[in-house]
Amino acid sequence: MSAVSPSGSTIRDVARVAGVSLGTVSNYLNDVKPISPKTRVRIEQAIENLEFVPNRALRTMHGGRSPAIGFVVSDSPDPFFVEVARGVEDVIRSAGIVLVSCNTKGKQEYESSYVKVLAEMRVTGAIVMPSFEHSDVPFRGLRASGAGLVVLGEWDDDTCAISFDDRLGGQLAIEHLIELGHTDIVFLGGPGGEHQIEQRYLGALTALSPFSPDASLRRVDAAGVTVQDRAFLADQVLALDPRPTAIFAASDTLALAVLNELLRRDIRVPGEMAVVGFNNIAAAQLAVVPLTTVSVPQYEMGIRAAQLLLDELRPGHVHQQLLLKPNLIVRESTRSVATPGLEGPTNKASRRRPQD
Amino acid sequence: MSAVSPSGSTIRDVARVAGVSLGTVSNYLNDVKPISPKTRVRIEQAIENLEFVPNRALRTMHGGRSPAIGFVVSDSPDPFFVEVARGVEDVIRSAGIVLVSCNTKGKQEYESSYVKVLAEMRVTGAIVMPSFEHSDVPFRGLRASGAGLVVLGEWDDDTCAISFDDRLGGQLAIEHLIELGHTDIVFLGGPGGEHQIEQRYLGALTALSPFSPDASLRRVDAAGVTVQDRAFLADQVLALDPRPTAIFAASDTLALAVLNELLRRDIRVPGEMAVVGFNNIAAAQLAVVPLTTVSVPQYEMGIRAAQLLLDELRPGHVHQQLLLKPNLIVRESTRSVATPGLEGPTNKASRRRPQD
DNA sequence: TTGAAAGCGCTAACAC
DNA sequence: GTGTTAGCGCTTTCAA
Numbered sequence: 001m002s003a004v005s006p007s008g009s010t011i012r013d014v015a016r017v018a019g020v021s022l023g024t025v026s027n028y029l030n031d032v033k034p035i036s037p038k039t040r041v042r043i044e045q046a047i048e049n050l051e052f053v054p055n056r057a058l059r060t061m062h063g064g065r066s067p068a069i070g071f072v073v074s075d076s077p078d079p080f081f082v083e084v085a086r087g088v089e090d091v092i093r094s095a096g097i098v099l100v101s102c103n104t105k106g107k108q109e110y111e112s113s114y115v116k117v118l119a120e121m122r123v124t125g126a127i128v129m130p131s132f133e134h135s136d137v138p139f140r141g142l143r144a145s146g147a148g149l150v151v152l153g154e155w156d157d158d159t160c161a162i163s164f165d166d167r168l169g170g171q172l173a174i175e176h177l178i179e180l181g182h183t184d185i186v187f188l189g190g191p192g193g194e195h196q197i198e199q200r201y202l203g204a205l206t207a208l209s210p211f212s213p214d215a216s217l218r219r220v221d222a223a224g225v226t227v228q229d230r231a232f233l234a235d236q237v238l239a240l241d242p243r244p245t246a247i248f249a250a251s252d253t254l255a256l257a258v259l260n261e262l263l264r265r266d267i268r269v270p271g272e273m274a275v276v277g278f279n280n281i282a283a284a285q286l287a288v289v290p291l292t293t294v295s296v297p298q299y300e301m302g303i304r305a306a307q308l309l310l311d312e313l314r315p316g317h318v319h320q321q322l323l324l325k326p327n328l329i330v331r332e333s334t335r336s337v338a339t340p341g342l343e344g345p346t347n348k349a350s351r352r353r354p355q356d
Numbered sequence: 357m358s359a360v361s362p363s364g365s366t367i368r369d370v371a372r373v374a375g376v377s378l379g380t381v382s383n384y385l386n387d388v389k390p391i392s393p394k395t396r397v398r399i400e401q402a403i404e405n406l407e408f409v410p411n412r413a414l415r416t417m418h419g420g421r422s423p424a425i426g427f428v429v430s431d432s433p434d435p436f437f438v439e440v441a442r443g444v445e446d447v448i449r450s451a452g453i454v455l456v457s458c459n460t461k462g463k464q465e466y467e468s469s470y471v472k473v474l475a476e477m478r479v480t481g482a483i484v485m486p487s488f489e490h491s492d493v494p495f496r497g498l499r500a501s502g503a504g505l506v507v508l509g510e511w512d513d514d515t516c517a518i519s520f521d522d523r524l525g526g527q528l529a530i531e532h533l534i535e536l537g538h539t540d541i542v543f544l545g546g547p548g549g550e551h552q553i554e555q556r557y558l559g560a561l562t563a564l565s566p567f568s569p570d571a572s573l574r575r576v577d578a579a580g581v582t583v584q585d586r587a588f589l590a591d592q593v594l595a596l597d598p599r600p601t602a603i604f605a606a607s608d609t610l611a612l613a614v615l616n617e618l619l620r621r622d623i624r625v626p627g628e629m630a631v632v633g634f635n636n637i638a639a640a641q642l643a644v645v646p647l648t649t650v651s652v653p654q655y656e657m658g659i660r661a662a663q664l665l666l667d668e669l670r671p672g673h674v675h676q677q678l679l680l681k682p683n684l685i686v687r688e689s690t691r692s693v694a695t696p697g698l699e700g701p702t703n704k705a706s707r708r709r710p711q712d
Numbered sequence: 713t714t715g716a717a718a719g720c721g722c723t724a725a726c727a728c
Numbered sequence: 729g730t731g732t733t734a735g736c737g738c739t740t741t742c743a744a
Contacts, residue, residue, distance in 0.1 A: 021731045051500035056476035057413040120412035144407035377715045
């Protein structure tokens with residue numbers, strides 16, 4: 001009925017109740033020296049009776065670290081980051097390390113304050129996707145605190161980094177559309193992950209240039225990140241004159257919002273409008289018209305990032321930069337499966353269960 | 357190129373460099389006593405030069421708490437929990453508190469080990485949705501460590517709890533379908549959140565019983581949580597003889613998997629099959645045929661849970677139990693908007709942007 | 713407004 | 729195997 005009781009018992013209390021010395025209890029807790037069965041039992045009973053919970057935060061005093069790592073990204077609820085986080089958790093769980101979610105919402109101010117808290121908590125490390133300029137100022141504190149750091153994105157040699165070839169991804173997407181005969185394509189961008197989006201756009205331009213001016217790439221950006229903002233993109237695309245025959249969206253979230261809107265308007269996909277997304281989030285293959293997309297290995301990125309981070313703790317660690325490569329996943333939003341090359345109406349597109 | 361440098365400077369170093377006493381630096385850091393401008397400047401310079409980062413974990417020694425709270429749920433990447441977490445973060449951020457994500461995957465073993473780590477970290481508190489029997493054993497440690505606790509779900513008086521009237525939600529869903537004239541309905545369940553699912557099922561049965569035996573409710577459960585498991589539900593439903601005219605799914609995730617599968621097979625929704633979901637996740641209103649669903653205020657649950665938890669820290673705190681009420685959101689998956697009462701083909705269902 | 717000193721819960725080095 | 733003890737980084741008296 002009332003507030004939680006403060007504090008609790010200490011290792012000293014355990015020692016007293018068990019009738020052993022303080023050091024012995026410490027040895028028991030850290031499983032670092034052999035303990036006689038009798039003593040062990042007495043300590044365990046004392047712990048039980050006292051409901052003693054060791055204070056692990058204090059290990060940070062002796063050079064230890066909090067059993068936690070930070071995950072600092074611009075939009076943690078986004079399916080993309082959720083999947084990366086899943087990979088991270090699956091690696092660190094076995095090490096008894098826990099994930100601290102830090103959603104910067106793209107604000108530099110939030111990023112700094114999260115990084116500060118993490119450093120002060122003496123976390124084991126952090127996995128960060130920087131939203132801003134190539135400035136490492138915010139991370140100095142983390143470094144100074146002794147934490148490990150893995151950056152998601154391009155970074156310099158003296159930091160572990162995992163990046164993805166966004167530019168090549170953009171190329172693959174456009175090459176695919178051009179192969180299918182599309183020459184009038186629209187690129188969909190928007191706020192959030194600006195740097196990645198620009199790279200994807202550049203890649204798209206690169207792929208298109210050999211075919212210019214026969215092929216063209218127009219661009220539309222969403223005004224915001226809400227449902228309305230994204231669905232409105234469909235209006236904007238359909239209003240273009242001449243109307244393009246294909247869409248390349250900088251993310252699956254964007255692509256799916258527009259795809260659904262198109263289907264609601266009876267626009268046949270891919271018949272009247274082909275759609276390519278980016279990231280290959282789970283929802284992409286579940287869409288009514290499964291989405292062709294550039295696959296970013298989100299789960300694997302999480303796994304790798306976590307492994308690198310754990311490796312930073314080891315003595316001989318050498319910083320590494322990984323570059324992951326894109327992979328085009330062709331689904332029905334660009335190519336009707338039932339009658340390849342001859343796109344039928346949306347709902348006839350497939351009777352097959354989507355699975356890659 | 358090499359491993360991170362160990363440790364860093366301490367408050368003692370700062371005192372030495374600034375030429376002041378240790379206690380003064382402490383006062384400065386905690387902003388607890390006035391400091392003369394001159395001293396302040398010297399301390400700040402020393403901190404800057406030394407790249408000093410205070411060790412906040414040590415405050416737990418003097419009865420303080422780690423600036424973190426745990427969020428312990430069965431499937432943290434699930435859109436439902438992601439949204440609850442968003443609410444939690446939005447409240448605690450301003451208090452400088454950070455969210456620790458603990459994904460139990462429905463395993464009791466994981467739940468216990470997460471709870472243990474949280475207790476040992478001396479987190480400020482935890483928000484937990486228990487997956488198991490009404491046993492509070494795993495939480496004792498948290499309590500004993502001095503952490504606050506808010507349970508998502510029904511719980512006893514001496515704990516803060518936020519629950520949702522799942523049973524009434526199930527009733528609302530079925531009442532809606534019966535009003536629309538459906539008498540042959542199938543309930544879709546599956547693994548994950550068993551307790552909630554059963555309550556929803558019971559509610560459904562309650563709503564149906566006055567109309568029995570003219571109306572009937574059959575039940576099908578998904579075998580697992582994968583895409584395939586869920587999509588297979590569509591096969592199972594379509595194979596039922598006689599074929600039901602409406603589906604009530606225990607969650608939107610389930611409902612959407614089946615809905616998309618139905619659309620791919622050219623089954624008209626709601627024409628040939630009406631579909632009702634549960635939770636009102638964001639994707640529900642974005643579906644090609646927007647999903648009628650029972651709305652659970654996920655974000656609000658997060659907000660409330662976080663507020664209760666912060667309140668536990670205050671002296672006069674009294675534990676509270678909140679019961680949130682369901683709310684039926686009718687969309688096109690049960691009722692064609694274009695021609696109410698006369699359902700047209702799927703894609704004709706609406707030209708309106710979905711927004712509630 | 714500042715300093716000195718005790719002590720928080722625990723680890724680690726060493727003596728027994 | 730176990731006990732003793734010095735100290736980790738910091739907060740918190742209490743004096744000055």
